Amino acid sequence: MHIPVLSHRLRLAAGAAAALLLAACGSPAPEQQAAAPVSKVEPAVPKAAAVTLYTTREPGLIQPLLDAFSRETGVAVDTVFVRDGLPERLRAEGERSPADVLMTVDTGNLLDLVENGHTQAIESAALDAAIPAGLRDANGHWYALSLRDRVLYADKDLALESFAYEDLAKPEWKGRVCIRAGQHPYNTSLFAAMVAHAGEAATEEWLRGVKANLARAAAGGDREVARDILGGICDIGIANAYYVGRMKHSEEGSEQRAWGDAIKVIRPVFASAADGGTHVNISGAAVARHAKNRAGAVRLLEYLVSDAAQSLYARANYEYPVKPGVALDPVVASFGELKIDPLPLAEVVRYRKRASELVDRVGFDQ
Template identity: 70%
Template structure:
């Protein structure tokens, strides 16, 4: 606790010193976006927003510690809109007390209820479906998430660390569907089936399928768009061409929905330009912006009816697990504890 008290004044001083680099957005033609997303991924959309509205977006890339920074800035923070990846990070912003609710008919009409906060504190902007990468020569075209624990796949499964947010999100969804005891047994089964240690990134799953280390694995679909659209002859392209995508479902779920995580945003609690923040947030779910998400980042659009990149379209229709993300997120800590309990990453 003494360490925390000594650290916070320094953090606050650092944050306040950084305010000079950001416009206070006193003019109605500016809005300040704090984001953990790589600026290059969203800058084209922000450029179009300025062209269409005349509002300039001042982007502050915060790789780590966004919550702590905004807290340290306090009511003098220039942050208008906060953009992050992973439902857990969105929930943390709300629980950290740095967001505010809003009511928007536009957002509520475009974004399904299970992909936004019931109180209007956060909204999903794009989807990242957690799918199966399968060696393309295998006759496997349907899977459940539970199948990854089937002994017939012993030594054939690859996956990144169980403590990565992509996987704790999936494990939390498994808890929500099947309960903690069944999920623990499932995790033990998946660990027993691993062809190598749970580590690396999602693209490494495709790499190791090509290398014969495993036959299938769990990873995000949008990486396949990046790999298959990479320059022919590159490693990424070779990895992408070695696999096919199968969208798993939960065995007991009649909707046959696939688990998704999200990128999303929330309006900052002390936003000096709330109107412009809401304007930008609504723009991000427009047809134009959602098309750019789909065709530049290969993420699945949250808006229905958007034309997909051909590679993503080849995966077939995405049926989203209807469980509210907020309900799934409640089980994140349980999921993390189970990963350690079963020694999944060891």
């Protein structure tokens, strides 16, 4: 058989093709042996879920605390300000509600949320350790975060060093007392505490006496009590202590600074109570019943009773810390020791409706 001999040109082409095949399939060239490293893609770190806060407090008053919480934990807080109708909104939203934490002022408003089934019980050793038993729910449904003591504003030149709430009805103060509306929650809470201590009949008589001593109609706000003392309309009045911090920290020469500088603060007690103390109301919070971020909600509440947050309550809002031992704002500290009325707040709330009825019965706001 005749086997044809490949031409020189064909043999060169075949050799070149073989070389290319070996280069493609065989070992890499020496300069290619150290292959470029493949960059490793790290899995994305999941972002902490935000906490949604429904609050009846002005957001500006608590924003410094929420900002501090987010800086420390990396958890954002989405704040929804609900001026009125919080229970109705929660009822309408039902299980779809995005609320994780519910925050209110006034014990009665907070307990209304509990009684209407808008909260859930939680367990937290941190909350239980920080908050005295009388200022939280035994079953973990609500917690006080700061205190608002209901005190006496008095003309700074008045020779008066101590006072009992019962003294407001004494004849010596006729035409000398200022107070906001009796149906305002701050006063309804105080009057309910009086019912709890002294009974309904004695409280009705007392309210009639206070009304007889008013220098003007029961109206306006707490700061207007200080304004009217400066204006000579009245000599004393009942109001919340933290407003004095705001007034005395106002700009020098401002109206509110003048109001604050015109008064002194005396912390009254209930003379009808054996171990009488000063009435306090609260700002407080609870975990919402349908919270989507329950863990974040508990974490926020625990932060709000930490030393750092309680100090912010004291310095930013001039409220009294709920946690014992936290440093006070100097103005608040100047009021002296706060001895809290030992009556549990839940007991006070029981008499809120009766107190409201008494206000109408005696025509307190008319």
